[in-house]
Amino acid sequence: MRGFFYYFYAMYILTSNQIKQADQATIEHKNITSLELMEHAATLCFNWLHSRLQGQNIEIHVFCGIGNNGGDGLVIARHLFQHGYNVHCYIVNFSDKRSDDFLTNYNHLKELGEWPTVISSEKDFPKVDFEDIVIDAILGNGLTRKPAGFTKNLIQYINSTKVFTLAIDFPSGLFSNASVIDKDSVLRAGHTLTFQTPKLAFLLPENKNFINTWEVLDIGLDENFIESLKPTTHYITKNDVIPMYQSRNKWDHKGTYGHSLIIGGSFGKIGAVTLTTKAALKIGSGLVSAYVPKCGYNILQISIPEAMVEVDSDKLLTHYNFKTKPSVIGIGPGMGTAEQTAIGFEKFLKNNKIPLVIDADAINLIAQQPTLIEYVPEKTILTPHPKELQRLVGEWKNDFDKLEKVISYSLKHNVLIIIKGAHTTIVDGGFLFVNSTGNPALATAGSGDVLTGIITGFIAQGYSPLKAAIFGVYLHGKTADIALQKTSYETFTSSSILEYLPDAILDLFNQENTSSQES
Ligand SMILES: NC(=O)C1=CN([C@@H]2O[C@H](COP(=O)(O)OP(=O)(O)OC[C@H]3O[C@@H](n4cnc5c(N)ncnc54)[C@H](O)[C@@H]3O)[C@@H](O)[C@H]2O)[C@@H](O)CC1
Numbered sequence: 001m002r003g004f005f006y007y008f009y010a011m012y013i014l015t016s017n018q019i020k021q022a023d024q025a026t027i028e029h030k031n032i033t034s035l036e037l038m039e040h041a042a043t044l045c046f047n048w049l050h051s052r053l054q055g056q057n058i059e060i061h062v063f064c065g066i067g068n069n070g071g072d073g074l075v076i077a078r079h080l081f082q083h084g085y086n087v088h089c090y091i092v093n094f095s096d097k098r099s100d101d102f103l104t105n106y107n108h109l110k111e112l113g114e115w116p117t118v119i120s121s122e123k124d125f126p127k128v129d130f131e132d133i134v135i136d137a138i139l140g141n142g143l144t145r146k147p148a149g150f151t152k153n154l155i156q157y158i159n160s161t162k163v164f165t166l167a168i169d170f171p172s173g174l175f176s177n178a179s180v181i182d183k184d185s186v187l188r189a190g191h192t193l194t195f196q197t198p199k200l201a202f203l204l205p206e207n208k209n210f211i212n213t214w215e216v217l218d219i220g221l222d223e224n225f226i227e228s229l230k231p232t233t234h235y236i237t238k239n240d241v242i243p244m245y246q247s248r249n250k251w252d253h254k255g256t257y258g259h260s261l262i263i264g265g266s267f268g269k270i271g272a273v274t275l276t277t278k279a280a281l282k283i284g285s286g287l288v289s290a291y292v293p294k295c296g297y298n299i300l301q302i303s304i305p306e307a308m309v310e311v312d313s314d315k316l317l318t319h320y321n322f323k324t325k326p327s328v329i330g331i332g333p334g335m336g337t338a339e340q341t342a343i344g345f346e347k348f349l350k351n352n353k354i355p356l357v358i359d360a361d362a363i364n365l366i367a368q369q370p371t372l373i374e375y376v377p378e379k380t381i382l383t384p385h386p387k388e389l390q391r392l393v394g395e396w397k398n399d400f401d402k403l404e405k406v407i408s409y410s411l412k413h414n415v416l417i418i419i420k421g422a423h424t425t426i427v428d429g430g431f432l433f434v435n436s437t438g439n440p441a442l443a444t445a446g447s448g449d450v451l452t453g454i455i456t457g458f459i460a461q462g463y464s465p466l467k468a469a470i471f472g473v474y475l476h477g478k479t480a481d482i483a484l485q486k487t488s489y490e491t492f493t494s495s496s497i498l499e500y501l502p503d504a505i506l507d508l509f510n511q512e513n514t515s516s517q518e519s
């Protein structure tokens with residue numbers, strides 16, 4: 001058992017410093033040398049490549065820096081030579097402070113008669129063709145400043161060839177926990193083999209040009225030590241959500257699974273609240289009610305016979321005087337921001353004590369009147385899309401700054417925020433949970449409305465807000481991943497999320513491929 005939730009497995013996202021500490025602890029606790037650790041890590045990279053190339057006669061250029069990332073490159077180059085590949089190895093000579101393990105592997109290669117070519121300026125750049133392969137072992141976890149001089153030029157040159165690049169640990173020039181300032185100084189990796197844990201930088205939209213696909217190679221760092229670091233950033237995989245699943249008992253009845261109330265809708269936007277209501281039902285909320293303007297009554301009753309419906313004014317939400325006594329409320333989809341709606345919403349918030357999931361226009365209303373956040377119950381979940389988030393926490397300079405701003409907001413108001421995107425991130429105070437599932441099929445109208453319904457429906461069933469958010473976000477993404485085996489990105493709609501929800505849940509019990517560490 002390990003992990004923040006004491007699950008049997010949790011994948012952390014470690015910072016550069018934490019990785020360095022874990023490297024050191026592993027060397028001490030497992031009684032191995034750093035050279036052995038390097039040999040092991042780099043051999044995993046070689047095996048990855050070898051299993052795909054199977055000895056093909058492709059020109060492979062291995063660019064090695066002078067630190068331990070370069071050391072990895074030298075080990076990979078040695079294995080490639082020994083397996084008869086057409087390989088060229090280069091030392092990118094940006095400093096004379098070579099690491100010990102780099103030097104040992106440098107000598108090892110020379111002893112085999114394979115002398116790397118030293119690159120000390122632009123004139124030493126080799127010819128790289130589009131059909132070749134580049135292994136990028138120039139800079140890794142030790143990056144302390146942006147690459148400059150001929151190193152930057154080399155990175156630009158490699159980028160310009162559009163050759164396939166396999167980055168070792170990091171695309172050179174990419175910081176794990178800070179924003180890239182000089183975008184021309186970062187290698188654009190085709191695929192990245194990163195050690196032990198995903199890196200936060202890989203998961204942020206601003207780095208989309210540097211990171212394409214990536215995967216984690218487990219190099220066997222000391223897990224107990226990693227645990228002792230109490231990492232605050234998690235990568236949510238199937239292994240994390242399986243233990244969250246609450247199974248049902250024979251004697252349970254619909255009351256056991258709570259009552260969700262979905263509040264939203266306005267004339268022309270009844271579809272949004274309909275999707276949210278359907279989602280709350282589909283995820284298993286025992287009872288589901290919707291509170292909508294009168295114009296939505298027939299639509300809701302006809303399209304969701306399982307739901308109960310209460311109504312407000314003709315075309316807008318104004319009074320919020322529902323009789324239902326729900327266990328949780330999801331509010332906002334399609335609600336609009338009309339003045340009467342805003343006035344009623346303020347009164348509702350000031351009187352409400354029921355757990356909340358706040359979405360869409362309800363977030364906009366809070367952004368318009370920021371003090372309203374003080375009236376939401378603790379651990380209320382807010383699910384803003386980027387524009388709504390900006391209205392809530394203000395403009396950010398970059399994605400790291402955005403996370404900082406959201407963390408402070410979450411801490412200050414004791415709420416959970418779900419930052420929606422390719423890697424949807426749940427922020428709970430100082431803790432980040434970054435989702436691994438989903439794909440661009442989810443970029444479709446109503447996708448967020450369905451997410452709100454799923455999370456609300458989970459809370460109704462007794463899941464804590466954090467678990468509901470993590471599990472909901474994971475399953476929401478998983479529906480789209482499963483759907484792509486049968487349908488296309490374009491034809492997947494928000495209703496398809498509901499259609500594939502059963503498959504996403506059943507997949508939890510499918511033993512194969514329980515660790516989705518790739519992206
Ligand atoms: N420490 C370990 O036990 C292991 C480390 N491994 C590899 O070691 C890497 C980290 O190695 P290092 O800490 O030696 O660091 P790097 O190899 O990433 O960088 C080398 C040195 O370059 C200098 N530098 C930083 N930014 C620079 C810039 N912009 N321009 C020029 N020089 C710059 C720094 O002084 C740094 O120490 C990992 O990414 C991984 O590839 C792996 O072999 C696994 C085990």
Ligand SMILES: [K+]
Pocket residue numbers: 069136137138139140167168169170171172
């Ligand atoms: K690298």
